[in-house]
Amino acid sequence: MSKNLLSVRNVALLSAAACIIAGFIVLGATGGFVIAGMILLFVLPQYSVLRALPIDEDEKWFFSLFIGIGFFSTAVWVVGRFMPFKAAAVATLAVFVILSFFLFKKKPQQK
Amino acid sequence: MKRKDAVVLAVIFIIALSMWTLPFQDNQLPFGEGDSAWHFSIGDYIYSANTAVWRLPFYVGLWYYGFNNILGAFALEYPPANHMNYALMQLFGERFVSVMLFRAITSFLGIFATYFLLRKLYGFLPAALASFALIFSLREQMIYIWGQQPTLISFVIVPVLLYAFYRYFDSLFEGNPRSVYLFIGAALLASQYFLHVQGIIFSALTIPIFFVLMVIKHKKLPFSRETLLTFGMALIALLAVALPFASIYLGAQGSSVPDQRDFSRLLQWTVPAEPVSGSFPPEFVSFSSEYRIWMLPFILLGIVLMLIRRKNSDLLMLSWLIAIYIAFHLDVILGSSQWLGRIARMGIAEPPLFFSLMAVGLLSIPSLIRLPAQPRILAKYALAIIMAVMIAFTLGSSSRDTLSYVYSGISRITPSQMETAQWLSDNTPSNAVIYGIGTWTYPKTRWMLAVSQRHVMRFEGSFIEQPYAYESPFYMLFDYSDLAVLANSQYRENALAQISQMEQTESSMFNSTAPLYDKNDMRIYYVEKPAVS
Known part of the structure; x- marks a missing residue:
C-alpha cells in the first residue's frame, strides 16, 4: 500500500504540485496559475499524443514540454486564423483531447 | 527516472523559481531592454484584442517599420509562437506578472533539459550537479533580464533535441533504427524554428558533426533504402510545418558584408568583448564571470575522458563542443563580422555543456583512482556536495546580487x-x-x-x-x-x-x-x- 502511494508517478505528481504551490507562495495567485497553466498547455496536450509512442515514460514528459513550448502556441495561432484567440486556445486543447482519445482507443486494438 | 529524480527536479525548480523571479518579486512593474517591451507588446495585443495576428498592430508595426522585404510593412518579425505564448499566459493571471513569470521559467528550462540529457547518458549525480550549477548561469540570466527571450528559449531545447538524435543515431548504428526518435527530433527542431531561428542553426551544426563522429567511430555509413525513406519523411514533415513561416525569416532585412577575416580568432575560444561592447557587457563573454577558474580543470578532465573513452554519448558531448567552437567562429568562417553580436548571443549554448563536462569530469575522479565500489559511491556524493556548496557560495551569491538589483529605481x-x-x-x-x-x-x-x-x-x-x-x-x-x-x-x-x-x-x-x-x-x-x- 505505502509502496503504491510512493510510486514514481505519485511522487512526480506531488513534485508538480509542490512547484505550483511554490508559485503561489512566491508570486501569489498569478504565480500558481501560470505554472499550472504552463503544465496544462505546454505539457499535457503533447503528452496526450506522445504517450501512444513506444518510448520511455520520462522521455514522453520531457519531449512533450520542449515540443509543446513551440508547437502548442503555433497550433493555437493556426486555429486562431478562423476564430478569436481565446476560443482558439480552447479549441486547440479540445483537438488534443479528441486526438488523445482516439489514440488511446486505438492502442488496445493494436495489441 | 526514479522517485529521487522527481524530488530533485522539484527542489531545483523551486530554487530556480525563487532566484529568477527576484527581479519582480517586490516590484512587479515590467522590466527589460527594448526587445523585451517589443515582444511583450505583441503578445499583449493578441490577448487584449482577442485575435491571433498575422499583421502587427499600428503601434508595434511602426517600430521596425518595413523590416520584412517580402511581407512588407507590419509583417510579423518572428513566427507567432513566442507572442502567442505570452498571450496564453495572460489567460492565467495579471497582465505583466504572468508574462514575466513565463519569461523566467522558460529562460531556466535549460536546467531541466540538461538534467534530462545527463541523467539519461551519465546518471543521477552528474545530472543533479550540472543542473544545480546552471541555476546560477549569469549568461542565461543576462539574456533573460534583457528580454531577448526567443533566442534563449530556442536554445534551452538543445540538450533534449540532442538526446533525441543520440537515441536515433545510436540505434541506427546498432542496425536497429528507432525512427520514432528521428520524428521526435524533427518535432523538436520545428519547435526551435517556431521560437527563434538561431536555435535551429545551432542544432543544424551539431547533429551532422555527431553523425560524422559516429561514422568515423563505427567505420560505416548506416544507410539503407528504408533509412533514407524515413529520413526523407522526417525532413518533409519538418519542411511542411516550417515553410509557411519561412518568409518571416527570409524577408528580414540585412545582408552579410564581407570583410577581412581575422584568423587569429581561431586560436581564441570565444567572441572577444571589444567588438560586441555596444551590445553586451564584457561579463557576457568572459569565462571568469560565467565560471570560476577552479572549474576549468574539471571541464578539461571531462573533455579528456570523453576523448579517450569515445562512447556514443561522449561523441555527442564532443559534437556539442565542436559545434560551439564553430558557432563562435562563424564570422571567420563566413568572412563577415557583421553578425558578431548574434554570434556572441550563441554563447548561451556553452554553459549547459561546460557545467555538464565539469560534473562528468569531477565525478569520474573516484573511478579513475580505482576505489572499491562502496567508498567510490560515497566519494562521488561527497565531491558532488562539496562542489555544489562551492557553486552556491560563489556563482550563487553573485547571481543573487545580479537578479536582486537589476532594473531597480x-x-x-x-x-x-x-x-x-x-x-x-x-x-x-x-x-x-x-x-x-x-x-x-x-x-x-x-x-x-x-x-x-x-x-x-x-x-x-x-x-x-x-x-x-x-x-x-x-x-x-x-x-x-x-x-x-x-x-x-x-x-x-x-x-x-x-x-x-x-x-x-x-x-x-x-x-x-x-x-x-x-x-x-x-x-x-x-x-x-x-x-x-
Whole structure:
C-alpha cells in the first residue's frame, strides 16, 4: 500500500504540485496559475499524443514540454486564423483531447 | 527516472523559481531592454484584442517599420509562437506578472533539459550537479533580464533535441533504427524554428558533426533504402510545418558584408568583448564571470575522458563542443563580422555543456583512482556536495546580487509613468504617435509604448514621415519625472541642465497651448501638424 502511494508517478505528481504551490507562495495567485497553466498547455496536450509512442515514460514528459513550448502556441495561432484567440486556445486543447482519445482507443486494438 | 529524480527536479525548480523571479518579486512593474517591451507588446495585443495576428498592430508595426522585404510593412518579425505564448499566459493571471513569470521559467528550462540529457547518458549525480550549477548561469540570466527571450528559449531545447538524435543515431548504428526518435527530433527542431531561428542553426551544426563522429567511430555509413525513406519523411514533415513561416525569416532585412577575416580568432575560444561592447557587457563573454577558474580543470578532465573513452554519448558531448567552437567562429568562417553580436548571443549554448563536462569530469575522479565500489559511491556524493556548496557560495551569491538589483529605481518604468501610459491608452486614438522627451532610457520609452498600446517613441528633433503615420495625430510627452529623481542624486548638475533644456523646448513649441495632461512631472500636448498641400 505505502509502496503504491510512493510510486514514481505519485511522487512526480506531488513534485508538480509542490512547484505550483511554490508559485503561489512566491508570486501569489498569478504565480500558481501560470505554472499550472504552463503544465496544462505546454505539457499535457503533447503528452496526450506522445504517450501512444513506444518510448520511455520520462522521455514522453520531457519531449512533450520542449515540443509543446513551440508547437502548442503555433497550433493555437493556426486555429486562431478562423476564430478569436481565446476560443482558439480552447479549441486547440479540445483537438488534443479528441486526438488523445482516439489514440488511446486505438492502442488496445493494436495489441 | 526514479522517485529521487522527481524530488530533485522539484527542489531545483523551486530554487530556480525563487532566484529568477527576484527581479519582480517586490516590484512587479515590467522590466527589460527594448526587445523585451517589443515582444511583450505583441503578445499583449493578441490577448487584449482577442485575435491571433498575422499583421502587427499600428503601434508595434511602426517600430521596425518595413523590416520584412517580402511581407512588407507590419509583417510579423518572428513566427507567432513566442507572442502567442505570452498571450496564453495572460489567460492565467495579471497582465505583466504572468508574462514575466513565463519569461523566467522558460529562460531556466535549460536546467531541466540538461538534467534530462545527463541523467539519461551519465546518471543521477552528474545530472543533479550540472543542473544545480546552471541555476546560477549569469549568461542565461543576462539574456533573460534583457528580454531577448526567443533566442534563449530556442536554445534551452538543445540538450533534449540532442538526446533525441543520440537515441536515433545510436540505434541506427546498432542496425536497429528507432525512427520514432528521428520524428521526435524533427518535432523538436520545428519547435526551435517556431521560437527563434538561431536555435535551429545551432542544432543544424551539431547533429551532422555527431553523425560524422559516429561514422568515423563505427567505420560505416548506416544507410539503407528504408533509412533514407524515413529520413526523407522526417525532413518533409519538418519542411511542411516550417515553410509557411519561412518568409518571416527570409524577408528580414540585412545582408552579410564581407570583410577581412581575422584568423587569429581561431586560436581564441570565444567572441572577444571589444567588438560586441555596444551590445553586451564584457561579463557576457568572459569565462571568469560565467565560471570560476577552479572549474576549468574539471571541464578539461571531462573533455579528456570523453576523448579517450569515445562512447556514443561522449561523441555527442564532443559534437556539442565542436559545434560551439564553430558557432563562435562563424564570422571567420563566413568572412563577415557583421553578425558578431548574434554570434556572441550563441554563447548561451556553452554553459549547459561546460557545467555538464565539469560534473562528468569531477565525478569520474573516484573511478579513475580505482576505489572499491562502496567508498567510490560515497566519494562521488561527497565531491558532488562539496562542489555544489562551492557553486552556491560563489556563482550563487553573485547571481543573487545580479537578479536582486537589476532594473531597480528609475531604470524601470515607474508607477507615475505607468499612470501616464494608461492615460494615453484611454485618451488618444489607436493610431496616435507620441513623441517622448526626458524619459531616462530608451527601453523605458518603449515600455510606455507597450503599456499604453500607443506608438511612443523618443523625439529626436523631427517628426516621422512614414506613409502609415500621415493620418496619425501626434502628441508630445515631456517627462520630467526621471530627471527630478536624478536631480537629487550625484547626477544633479546634468539633470538640472537637461531639465532647463527641456523647459526651453517645451516653451518654444507650446508657449500658448495648455497641456492635455499635467501630472507627476509629466505633460502631454497635442501637436498641430502643418497642413499638407
